[in-house]
Amino acid sequence: MADPILKIRDLSTSFFTEEGKVNAVDSVTFDVEDGEIFGIVGESGSGKSVTALSVIDLIDSPGRVTGGEVWYRNADLAEEFRGSRPEAVDGDFVDVRRLPKGVRRSLRGPSFSMIFQDAMSSFNPSITVGEQIAEAVEVQRRARANPRRTRSRTQGYGLGSAILDTFLPNRDYVSNESMDRAVELLDQVGIPDPEDRAEEYPHQFSGGMLQRAMIAQALAGEPDILVADEPTTALDVTIQAQILNLLRDLQEQEGMSILMITHNLGVIARMCDRVGVMYAGEIVERGPLGDIFENPVHPYTQGLLGSVPDIDDPSDRLEPITGNVPSLLESEMPDACYFADRCPKAMTDCMTRIPEYDLDGRHSVRCVLAEREYDEADALEQEVMADD
Amino acid sequence: MSLSRFLVKRSLQGLFVIWGVITVVFGLRFISPGDPANVLLPPDVDPEVRAEVIAELGLNEPLYVQYWDFISGIPLGDLGFSLVTRTPVAARVLAKLPATLELAIAATIVAIVIAIPLGVISATRRHQPADYGATVFSLVGISTPNFWLGVMLIIVLAVQFDLFPTSQRPIGVDGIVLLFVSGSLGEAVDGLTTWLWHITLPAITLGTYFTALITRLTRSGMLDQLGQTYVRASRAKGLPETLVRYKHALRNTLIPVITVIGLQLGTLIGGAVITEAVFAWPGLGTLIINSINARDWPVLQGSLIVVAVGFVLVNILVDALYAYVNPQVAYD
Amino acid sequence: MISERTLRNLRRELRRSLLAKIGIAVVVFILLMAVFAPFISPYSPGKQNLDEARLPPLGFSTAETKEVTKMENGSVVIEGGEVVTEERTVYTNATAAHPLGTDGNGRDILSRVIYGARTSILVGIFGTSLAALIGVLVGLTAGYYRGRVDDVLMRSADIMLAFPSLVLAIALVGVWGQAQAPIPDPFVVTGLAPAFRSALGFTTGMPDTVVLPGTVIVVVALVNWVWFARVARGEALSIREEEYVKAARALGASDGWTVLRHVLPNAITPILVLATIQVAAIILLESALSFLGFSGADVSWGFDIALGRQYQSTAWWISTIPGLAIVITVVGLNLVGDWLRDALDPGIEGEGGV
Ligand SMILES: Nc1ncnc2c1ncn2[C@@H]1O[C@H](COP(=O)(O)OP(=O)(O)O)[C@@H](O)[C@H]1O
Ligand code: SF4
Numbered sequence A: 001m002a003d004p005i006l007k008i009r010d011l012s013t014s015f016f017t018e019e020g021k022v023n024a025v026d027s028v029t030f031d032v033e034d035g036e037i038f039g040i041v042g043e044s045g046s047g048k049s050v051t052a053l054s055v056i057d058l059i060d061s062p063g064r065v066t067g068g069e070v071w072y073r074n075a076d077l078a079e080e081f082r083g084s085r086p087e088a089v090d091g092d093f094v095d096v097r098r099l100p101k102g103v104r105r106s107l108r109g110p111s112f113s114m115i116f117q118d119a120m121s122s123f124n125p126s127i128t129v130g131e132q133i134a135e136a137v138e139v140q141r142r143a144r145a146n147p148r149r150t151r152s153r154t155q156g157y158g159l160g161s162a163i164l165d166t167f168l169p170n171r172d173y174v175s176n177e178s179m180d181r182a183v184e185l186l187d188q189v190g191i192p193d194p195e196d197r198a199e200e201y202p203h204q205f206s207g208g209m210l211q212r213a214m215i216a217q218a219l220a221g222e223p224d225i226l227v228a229d230e231p232t233t234a235l236d237v238t239i240q241a242q243i244l245n246l247l248r249d250l251q252e253q254e255g256m257s258i259l260m261i262t263h264n265l266g267v268i269a270r271m272c273d274r275v276g277v278m279y280a281g282e283i284v285e286r287g288p289l290g291d292i293f294e295n296p297v298h299p300y301t302q303g304l305l306g307s308v309p310d311i312d313d314p315s316d317r318l319e320p321i322t323g324n325v326p327s328l329l330e331s332e333m334p335d336a337c338y339f340a341d342r343c344p345k346a347m348t349d350c351m352t353r354i355p356e357y358d359l360d361g362r363h364s365v366r367c368v369l370a371e372r373e374y375d376e377a378d379a380l381e382q383e384v385m386a387d388d
Numbered sequence B: 001m002s003l004s005r006f007l008v009k010r011s012l013q014g015l016f017v018i019w020g021v022i023t024v025v026f027g028l029r030f031i032s033p034g035d036p037a038n039v040l041l042p043p044d045v046d047p048e049v050r051a052e053v054i055a056e057l058g059l060n061e062p063l064y065v066q067y068w069d070f071i072s073g074i075p076l077g078d079l080g081f082s083l084v085t086r087t088p089v090a091a092r093v094l095a096k097l098p099a100t101l102e103l104a105i106a107a108t109i110v111a112i113v114i115a116i117p118l119g120v121i122s123a124t125r126r127h128q129p130a131d132y133g134a135t136v137f138s139l140v141g142i143s144t145p146n147f148w149l150g151v152m153l154i155i156v157l158a159v160q161f162d163l164f165p166t167s168q169r170p171i172g173v174d175g176i177v178l179l180f181v182s183g184s185l186g187e188a189v190d191g192l193t194t195w196l197w198h199i200t201l202p203a204i205t206l207g208t209y210f211t212a213l214i215t216r217l218t219r220s221g222m223l224d225q226l227g228q229t230y231v232r233a234s235r236a237k238g239l240p241e242t243l244v245r246y247k248h249a250l251r252n253t254l255i256p257v258i259t260v261i262g263l264q265l266g267t268l269i270g271g272a273v274i275t276e277a278v279f280a281w282p283g284l285g286t287l288i289i290n291s292i293n294a295r296d297w298p299v300l301q302g303s304l305i306v307v308a309v310g311f312v313l314v315n316i317l318v319d320a321l322y323a324y325v326n327p328q329v330a331y332d
Numbered sequence C: 001m002i003s004e005r006t007l008r009n010l011r012r013e014l015r016r017s018l019l020a021k022i023g024i025a026v027v028v029f030i031l032l033m034a035v036f037a038p039f040i041s042p043y044s045p046g047k048q049n050l051d052e053a054r055l056p057p058l059g060f061s062t063a064e065t066k067e068v069t070k071m072e073n074g075s076v077v078i079e080g081g082e083v084v085t086e087e088r089t090v091y092t093n094a095t096a097a098h099p100l101g102t103d104g105n106g107r108d109i110l111s112r113v114i115y116g117a118r119t120s121i122l123v124g125i126f127g128t129s130l131a132a133l134i135g136v137l138v139g140l141t142a143g144y145y146r147g148r149v150d151d152v153l154m155r156s157a158d159i160m161l162a163f164p165s166l167v168l169a170i171a172l173v174g175v176w177g178q179a180q181a182p183i184p185d186p187f188v189v190t191g192l193a194p195a196f197r198s199a200l201g202f203t204t205g206m207p208d209t210v211v212l213p214g215t216v217i218v219v220v221a222l223v224n225w226v227w228f229a230r231v232a233r234g235e236a237l238s239i240r241e242e243e244y245v246k247a248a249r250a251l252g253a254s255d256g257w258t259v260l261r262h263v264l265p266n267a268i269t270p271i272l273v274l275a276t277i278q279v280a281a282i283i284l285l286e287s288a289l290s291f292l293g294f295s296g297a298d299v300s301w302g303f304d305i306a307l308g309r310q311y312q313s314t315a316w317w318i319s320t321i322p323g324l325a326i327v328i329t330v331v332g333l334n335l336v337g338d339w340l341r342d343a344l345d346p347g348i349e350g351e352g353g354v
């Protein structure tokens, strides 16, 4: 079996809002293995996007990653920091969260990269697509030329450079080689006439083409791990299938790993090797695709699978069980299984925080049913909530 | 629509507005209670002399003839003659224009140079002291009448501390250029220092409102842009924060800011009029106020036309610039 | 008109924002001051007392050494053909009788600030109402009928916009003259204020009229209606496409009725927000006209700033204090405007200051 490239341990992220603390990601643990596609699935608002952003260290205020580790396998980094930061090193792994800020930043691109749901808003509307991709290439080109500077606070690109680039017409951040490479990348993701398209602005692209361009941009740094947050949700079905195929092909060609985030079980079934099911900021069940699909233990997973949406069905809204994802406000979270108020099998045992049970070393679940049978005598009185 | 067609269309619209402006200004004379002959003549003048003057001014012609005389001269630069000095209005307006332009441009430069960095700092250090400072500054700045600010600057910096002169413009940029061209370098440098020394307070007075306004716009625009997904995507692909902020977010912030600056140029000219009054700055504003006090309508009309037409032209330029920097614009 | 949800948003935003609370407090304070001026003003704003000219505000008493001609028994002392001078310390003492000092004619600055609020508020409110009336009428007509009507009206709006508002206002007032209407002050005419004052032992003799600067009100409205027209037009354009408006028209409702019943109520929120900002802008415009001496008002903050200019090297407070009154008022109005805008999010812009 392949080694993990990424081990997430007890990762927690909260937003400190006016209403209070929102625990959007709560002690999430999972591994992403070398060359695999790991899927995270769950309803909207369950914390998938926040998980993705936490992994690649892009949580903005008022949010903050409050705890946990992100172990990333990189022998060079491990060697480099073994002496200076022993707590951040474990074998070939480094805990990204404990690395200096500049180093963490320099990992975005060559180690981690991300694609988003809405390609149109993920490109700067006033810069050509080609130039934006070339920027991503250029950062890596400069990083190879001068690794030290790249780890400084400004990454070797300070205010002075920004001002000069703006006002001197012969200066530009992006070099010609990078532009050429951007065209190659566009070609690689299957965009016809890449030379011409590179000169166009985002609004001149169709949704599917722009999604391909965004993938090209994410590939520019040759990342080890690509985080894909709902990469096909905004597209219509035929295009969805093309994009998924493209991702699959690229993953095989480049040998990278993908963290695939979606609310669509059809996408999971088609793409992923292993999967984690997310609910209310927690991963409630995780394991190999086959185990989860054929032998789900958590009632939430069972509910999801009861209503697997067809990838060809455009109305793939996932509403498996009555009720809503709770607000995730810390002050309103019960001292019980978060799913209890919607769970058809809730019992008195469920009225405490549930640990993660390991079933067979590969499949784990956060539910008392992992240890005992459902017993009607213990069932909780369920008030069926009629609110919508 | 292509850029050139857009510009043609926009220019035609501008031409129409200019025509409207001229017509409105022509009409201004008719709301005045007295007739222009009274300005020139003592009230007890012989009716025959009076009739003569009226004929000389063309005031007994049918209205359409007067209108045609008024409007047909304008494209040729003929704005009529001053009732008081009997000199061509165009020459007087032209003579005052540089002083006002200097002031307006200096104020705009002051505003842009201070406001954009301030707005960016405010947005990127949100909820920190710098942000609160900038917010309070911009709130007070857009609420302060600039003539009062001018008086305050004079009282504190000119009268109490004697750092700046209270008024006047002993030399203009035109004069400095002339000195420079004629080879007297030392005098040109002296002239430049004098000019800077005299224009500082008026420029601050006129520029503060715009500094405050642009700070506000830049701050809210930057906050908006920094929250966009493309900023997150730029960080995800590893771009340096400087590049994310200045090449991406700031540029997109400035696109709408440019339009607002263009729209506010009218306020700038209005502000210049009153700033000139505070500092005895011999520009168009002073000319307008003097012409009202002297009831010298042709000078007032000529100045209004120059100001309004200039404003229309600048707005067309701003639109063109906007279209040029923003590839998305639909030109409609 | 104003829905439950709107009120809820307003309350929530108010609870959240300290600045909004400050703004409301300031605006209410200034309004009360303007309305109840004849009760609270220490003196009549026009009352001169040349013996007490240029007294500084409390806390700013000065003592300065001056060389003065020596006087004895009321006549100049001459020794050896020369006028004898002596050093003397000259005190200019602030007095509690004039807490904000007095101006060049010995008029009480506090009283003038209080009465000046009336001018600003009158012009601000009447000017804005008139501008809103014209603008909303034009805007609704343009947006509702679209086509040629829209073109004509909006092009004329463009023509108005081509003139810088202050310049146009100066020109209009300058050409037109300065008509003003003295209207009787209800509190004084009814004897309410005088009775109140004599009961408390205040000085009496408050002016029995309020001067309404008529031309200025009309001019600021003529200069600023365009902003209302733009907003009203935008609202009318979008609301006329709504199903219920189409239905009303299909059922044969008259145009006037449809606009009044359906279009106007929906446009009210953005118009209100704009009006708040416009009151601030118009107060600034009025003060500028008064400063230049074009408004004809003799009790006005802007006018008093101009009056103080001749004393700028000896009595700074004469110009300073009325200006502070303007800044405080306009900051208050802008804060209220921000509050409304944040709470109601009407997506409008309007021209600001001077
Ligand atoms: N910027 C934010 N501010 C406050 N709360 C946020 C923010 N972003 C996300 N959240 C909270 O995190 C929860 C999970 O959001 P998200 O990860 O986007 O869900 P998903 O991607 O699964 O639909 C949301 O329900 C929300 O309460
Ligand atoms: S722990 Fe209990 S309530 Fe929670 S999912 Fe399992 S059975 Fe349902």
Ligand SMILES: [Mg+2]
Binding pocket: A045, A048, A049, A050, A230
């Ligand atoms: Mg999401």
